[in-house]
Amino acid sequence: MSLKSILESVRFTATFAAFLGMAGLLASVPVPAADATEEREPVQILFTNVNIFDGFKDKLSPGMSVLVEDNYIKEVGKFIKAPDAYIVDGKGRTMTPGLIDMHQHVMLNPPEGTAAYQTRWDGAAGGAYTQHHLVNNILLKGITTVRDIAGDPLDIAKAIDMGQLPGPRIYSSGGAISQTGGHGDWAGRNVPADVLHNHKDMAQATQNTWVVNGPDQVTEAVRMNLRRGAAFIKAMGGGGVASEFDPLEIMGLAKDEVARAVEIAADNGTYVATHAYHEDSYNRLMDLGVRSFEHGFLVTEPTVKRMASRGQDVVWSFQCFMSVNTFGDYDAMPGFFTHEQKVKGVAVGKGARNAAKLMNKHNVFTIGGSDMFGIRFVERIKEDITCNVDAGYTAAQALKHWTGNAGIVLKWSGPKNPYPIYDLGTIKKGAYADLLLWNGNPLDDIKLILDEERLEFIMKDGLVYKNTMVEADHPHFRPARSPSTRGQYPL
Ligand SMILES: [Zn+2]
Incomplete structure (x- = not known):
């Protein structure tokens, strides 16, 4: 043969x-x-x-x-x-x-990050940036799987799985689901209301995000994501750093909106991951059945204990580098952030060190996800792992967050798991x-x-x-090739 x-x-x-x-x-x-x-x-x-x-x-x-x-x-x-x-x-x-990066946004790698599609780039350019980084800064640096947790690389994932493009395995949520004015609402202030309501904003048109109001719109967004191959759902449960209209202290989606997302996800055998920082959000979302908790840098010890008591039913997803290293320092934050966004980032940086200490102390089930996207950060993703050690974890724990524990959470996608066999x-x-x-x-x-x-x-x-270890000309040694180009990567 x-x-x-x-x-x-x-x-x-x-x-x-x-x-x-x-x-x-x-x-x-x-x-x-x-x-x-x-x-x-x-x-x-x-x-x-x-x-x-x-x-x-x-x-x-x-x-x-x-x-x-x-x-x-x-x-x-x-x-x-x-x-x-x-x-x-x-x-x-x-x-x-x-390695498995459990918090990536592969479509947000043009220089403007979350604002990538508002002014300068179309979806095609976004795809080109994405593919470049998927190969050169992710797969070829040993990150063989990413959980993409807002953005729309679903058809890039499909092309990778078909062997048409090189790249890591991708578990994507599809577009994140946000209320108007929430962490997924990246439209400019002057975008007319009827444009937003009809999903015609550029971020929504490219399905990198969904801006919804009411459970019925949540149903539509969740089902659209799952129809296109999403492995899980990302819902915005509180304010964010990188968005313009939402202070960190606010709640995100309303109770009935989150409940609907959890219901439709569960009906499809998968789960909801959430973006949130403070404990009102975390506790409400835990009550409603959310399983993957991103960020959480403003939570206190009782909430951490509650998470610990849930064992491996819920997971804390730790974005170490972006919060401890980057968000700690006003001047180190991305140039595309506004002053208000930078001030929010400083608060998060301070809280992150404390949250990591508490989560470690109570042995909360934890995964690592870099959240490092955009040209300044995507080249340095593995510094998120070494940052875990700076934040008090052992090297084995840091690697476990990025391998074994991550693999357990990826199984939560159930029948929506794109890699279900092993x-x-x-x-x-x-x-x-x-x-x-x-x-x-x-x-x-x-x-x-x-x-x-x-x-x-x-x-x-x-x-x-x-x-760089062995001769590569044996027929059983299989360098990666694309059936369409017969090329060997890296080209
Ligand atoms: Zn993120």
């Missing part, structure tokens, strides 16, 4: 078919017939002599082997027999799961083959993850996107 057909059969039978199957589209979308049903030997790659961080434990398992078959991990052990496998000598490198964020039998090899042990020195030369190997879905 040729390399070409191996590549195509792996892509189309595994990921692509699973994705289309989940979206209920198999019947109507023509799947390339070539290799979909052809019998073939599975492709195996055996990694030997690696020290494994499995996504959870606080120590490495030394001297291990990992057998990858097609796009998943078939076996992990001291000695694995796989006579037909192509062997990658790990030379004592550290193997970790691919687990993500962990190195174990029955996980997707998303893995990294590092020269050095990040549990001893977390900062080494910022040195790209020490990231020597990147595999996503069984395909290799970066490799």
Whole structure:
């Protein structure tokens, strides 16, 4: 069997078919017939002599082997027999799961960030910026999955899963749902009311956000997102830093609006994530069944204890770098922020250090999400992980927030999970083959993850996107290619 057909059969039978199957589209979308049903030997790659961080434990398992078959991990052990496998000598490198950024906005990467589509850029330019960063600042830096939590990369995600574009796995909420004047209302002050009400503002026209009023409009927005492939729903539960009309102290969507979002999400087997800062928001949203709590930098200890008592039913999503490093300092904030936005950011920076301390103290189930978008920040995403250590977590906890715990939350998408077959964020039998090899042990020195030369190997879905370790001309060694261009990435 040729390399070409191996590549195509792996892509189309595994990921692509699973994705289309989940979206209920198999019947109507023509799947390339070539290799979909052809019998073939599975492709195996055996990694030997690696020290494994499995996504959870606080120590490495030394001297291990990992057998990858097609796009998943078939076996992990001291000695694995796989006579037909192509062997990658790990030379004592550290193997970790691919990193997972649980709070990204991949469509908001033009220079103006959230205001990207108001004046200077159209959706096509937004897509070009997005694809550039998905490859160069996300996938090729070892972030093999992103949870996109406002914005509309749903068709870019589809093209990636079809093997037409390179990029990370994307779990997207589709457009975030906000009340008029809330954190998702990015329209200019003078946009006429009838334009806003008819969803004709540019951010809404490109479905990067939904501005709604009343439960019925929430229903429509949630269902539209889910129809297009959203894996979960993002609802605005309070004021924000990067928006113009909403002080941090306000509540966001009304109770009946949030309840409706939770109801429709639950009807579809998935969940609601929320943007909120203070405890009135957090407690109201917990009462209403929201599960993923972003930010939360103004909460106090009783609320933190309440979250802890819910175990892994709810999660705190920590945006460390943007709050602790960036929002702490007025002058360090993005140039496109107004004075009022910068003042809000300073308050958040102060609260973030305190929130991290409390969440850690009470062992609240936590994930890491950078919220780092826009040209100044997207190149530095992994500093959000090292920031976790600056904020008092151990290196193992920091990595767990970005791997094992993240993988648990990704499963909450249930039938809307675009990658439903195996687990993500962990190195174990029955996980997707998303893995990294590092020269050095990040549990001893977390900062080494910022040195790209020490990231020597990147595999996503069984395909290799970066490799400085072995000769790459063996037919079982599968560099990432696109069926349409036959090119090897990076181009
Ligand atoms: Zn965000």
